[in-house]
Amino acid sequence: MNPFQLRVSCLLVAFALSTPNMARADIGIISPAEAKKLIEDADPAKRPIVLDTRGGYKDYFRGHLPSAHHLNFDTLRGTDNGVPVQYLPDDLTKALLVRAGVNKDRLHLIYATGDKLPNDEILSASMVAYVLEKYGVENIRIVDGGLPEWTKQKLPVTQEYFGNPKGTLPEKGKPEIALTVDDVLKRKPGTVLVDARPHNEYVGDDDIWLRKGHIPGAISFHWARLMEKDNTHKFLAFEKVKADLEAAGLKADAEIYVYCGTSREGSLLRFYLKHVAKYPNVRLYEGSWKEYASLKQFPAEKDAPKK
CATH class of the missing domain: 3.40.250.10 (Rhodanese-like domain)
Structure with missing residues (x-):
């Protein structure tokens, strides 16, 4: 690194440290x-x-x-x-x-x-x-x-209302993190499709859904396996779940498509894989089973895929 590059690097670091939200x-x-x-x-x-x-x-x-x-x-x-x-x-x-x-x-x-x-x-x-x-x-x-x-932890709570002033969104979004049903149906060989619902819904043992079962080829991994049992808002450390994820076929080098019933459970599983485990390529099928179940031209299955 030449002296000019070193100076620029130092200025960038100083700027980042002076703007903590950006850093x-x-x-x-x-x-x-x-x-x-x-x-x-x-x-x-x-x-x-x-x-x-x-x-x-x-x-x-x-x-x-x-x-x-x-x-x-x-x-x-x-x-x-x-x-x-x-x-x-x-x-x-x-x-x-x-x-x-x-x-x-x-x-x-x-x-x-x-x-x-x-x-x-x-x-x-x-x-x-x-x-x-x-x-x-x-x-x-x-x-x-x-x-x-x-x-x-006895931290303070309030009943006072609070309203933010109007915000400003970024000019550019990330629509590519979302999947449509066509994306799921046309997925490449080797793409891992994972159902984040409880296992009983995955196998069709429920009174909820219009059709029973799951998208053909999907594996089952309930999102709650990533959370503490006594507080399901508390995330388990990646080291504690890495072996379970990998045994299910959820590995860092895989392209992973996630879905669930309405996309909430899938959003949790995707959040964990992408932002806690730091897997690089994880996307969410927004329509999830609620949409897929209504598209009766597409098949459903109740058995787990054969390995």
Whole structure:
């Protein structure tokens, strides 16, 4: 490195250190204690955008993180062509995100509650994180352990409402992280298709779905296997689940397509693989089984694929 290159490198490092939100630009998880420090930063410009993604607005009224803006995850979905809970068109989604204060230049902290199965809203947090990422936001953290861990650590909650000023979205999004049914059907040989639902739904033992079973060729890996049993908002360390993931065929060098029932469970599995395990090539089939089950021209199966 010549003297000029060295000077430029030093200036870039100094600039990054002087702009901590940019230096930390990443998608991942954050501890409640670290989240609290950021929320209480003496400089308001450096405080994160905090999004409470719970579907129950009364839960928000009962108590939430300081400066949390309530963004009900399900406002980002609606019925389309008869299929429920499909993602909204881009113009509507962008309007909702701007209204929630999503900002291309800020860090976003996302959380929910409901720490025990089957009532678990970590999936709302990962779904909103996915939507933000799809629309180009690059600085996102899910609060590890969610509100249950926050209150367990006796950190402050409030009932005061908080509304963000209107946000500004990045000019360029990442639509390529989303899959359509055609993408799934035309996937290349060797692509791993994984169903993130509970195993009983994968094999068709449920009273939920229009058709029973799973997309042919899909393997089963329930998202909850990645979370602590006593708090399903708390992520297990990658070292604890690496062997299970690889035994299922979910390896870092694979191209992985994820789906579930409505895309929330799939968003959690994708979040873990992409942003905790750091797998480079993981995408989400947004329509998931709710859409596929309605397309009766395509086959379903109930048995696991033969290895």
